[in-house]
Amino acid sequence: MPSSSEDRVTLPDDVALHARPAAEFVRTAMGFKSRIQVIAGDREADAKSLMGVLALGATGGTELKLTAEGEDAPSAVEALVGCVTAFA
Numbered sequence: 001m002p003s004s005s006e007d008r009v010t011l012p013d014d015v016a017l018h019a020r021p022a023a024e025f026v027r028t029a030m031g032f033k034s035r036i037q038v039i040a041g042d043r044e045a046d047a048k049s050l051m052g053v054l055a056l057g058a059t060g061g062t063e064l065k066l067t068a069e070g071e072d073a074p075s076a077v078e079a080l081v082g083c084v085t086a087f088a
Contacts, residue, residue, distance in 0.1 A: 005073040009081045010063045012088040017058040021087055026050045028083045034070025036080070047080065 015021055017040075029036050029047035036047035040062050045052030047066070058064060064084065068076040 002070055003073045004067070004069045005077040006065070006067045007077045007081050008063055008065050009084045011058055011060050011084060013060040015060050015087040017053055017056060017062075019054075022050060022053045025080065025083055026053055028079050029076065032068070032070070032072045032076035032079070034068040034073045034076045036066065036068045036073075036076050038080075039065040039067070 011017065017025060025038075026048060038045055038047045038053065038056065040056040040058040043056045045056050047053065066077050066080050068074075070076070
């Protein structure tokens with residue numbers, strides 16, 4: 001049965017979602033079947049799209065809202081929150 005999940009996480013002050021961190025974030029998202037969106041301010045992107053994540057322009061201190069819909073949604077959101085907090 002499909003489910004949905006949502007959480008918020010703040011990027012560490014000294015980390016921006018560019019190149020290496022964004023690639024790691026997308027790789028994590030790609031490991032799940034769920035449709036995952038990441039929202040930073042008024043911008044929204046597919047968490048499985050490197051170009052989309054980079055286009056968010058998220059810098060240190062930015063709050064990210066993570067939403068997922070699908071069979072593994074709770075696990076996907078939990079893994080992405082863990083990914084972001086591990087950037088610290």
